[in-house]
Amino acid sequence: MTAIVIVLTVTGVAGQYYKETLDIYPSLLKVVDSLNPNGASNNLVNWYQSSTLLFSSFLLLTIALVKRAERDIRVRCWIFLAITFLYLSLEELTSIHEQAMFALRRVFTVDELVFLEWLIPTILTAVFFLSYLNFLRSLPARIRRLLIAAGSVYVTGAIGIDALNIKLLDMLDTEITSFITSGSTAFKYALMGGIEEFFEMAGIVIFIYALTAYINSEIIDKSFVNNKKNFVFASMKISLEKTEIMRKN
Template sequence: MSVQMVISPRRLARILSFAALGLTLASVAGSLSAFYLSPGEGLLKEMQESFVRLFYLDAEANVPTWYSASALLLCSALLAMIACAKRAQQDPCVRHWTAMAVVFLCLSIDEEAILHEMAIRPLRLALHTDGLLYYAWVVPGAAAVLLFALAHLRFLWRLPPRTRVLFCVAGAVYVGGAIGVEALSGLRAARYGEGDSVYVMIATVEELMEMTGVVVFIYALLDYMGRHLGEVTLRFSAVRPRAAAKRPPSPASAPAALAHN
């Protein structure tokens, strides 16, 4: 049986954008309720706290975290598909597509496993950072982004103009939120803590920028695939060709094989 699925870059980007906007509004609603509503003790308070934990963008292990990790994993899968197509075409840029697929896989794992969050305190103690560098992971993070950009600069220039612009926009929005606005939230957290209303607003902007950057990147990848790769076929086989080739001859074919020998 053959199943054909047509993916529209614009439609998928619209769906992901609505999802990101919905999560942001839910996070804002939960934060406003925490700051300005006092349901007292009991069921209402438990429901309010559960809602905040479930949808607060700056929290971990909740719905926004799952969404972000899944979106980054989708980026990795699309990049891997492009890398496979480029390898079949013997394109010299295949290593760049492969490297980006690995990077986005690592970003997805980090988003779900909060690896960079675990590194903040040890790095802060080691580097003696404060203020804008209160979240000390931004130091190695910024260095990694710079090295990655330099390593892929020629590759970026070789891309079609439309794809190049979309990649640059996606990267600027994502990195601007993940590192730039993160530094601002660190400055606020160092002075007033993470429960401050201004901190919550800054953190919300940061997460929204990250989600927006990923949506733009997914759109850019699908648009590139549609314009320059055409149809991509995924084939799933229950029997590997090598295993089939090494299969022993059936009893019916054994006499013929012996006669030939």
């Protein structure tokens, strides 16, 4: 997955560079635009992002079902995370966030929009982190570190770099419905968009790795150990019963 993230980022940015500096055949132009992270909502990068977020939701739901069977008190935390990542997967394809930003440009100035783009997600992220603090403490140290790293990397792209993109977007064509621009500003925006998507994709890769590591160590391995113990206890019980029968005979 790491290799896919690097390939998508490099090819996307390189494609936009050549699009700005060279004449590209129409057929090749479609390929370049499909790799543009700032392009249409159905581009290849967004589809990849959506699929990895959906896979994360599936892993979280799997853990939640196991925890529910175990009657774990924190099962709701896993369920809420699964729902959150399902929403993020759908949002990646529908671009609700981007459409809202375009609409808000008509109401707020760029500086106000950048401030809101940074402030609101930061507050929500802080509230989310604080509400999940006890949950994180309950996890194994290695898994906890991986999840914090994944969240930090993802938020850097989704909040920090995304806010800078709004500034660059204001330097482009003032027509919201048009994305036909010329010069280096458009490429800078594509470059920043590529960096933003790289951080987001890298964060998801780390997150998936953390979830699979948790499933392997806390569910599969423990299940194997418990089954092994049950087998040993069952074998001992049968042996004792046979010994008791032989003694009586």
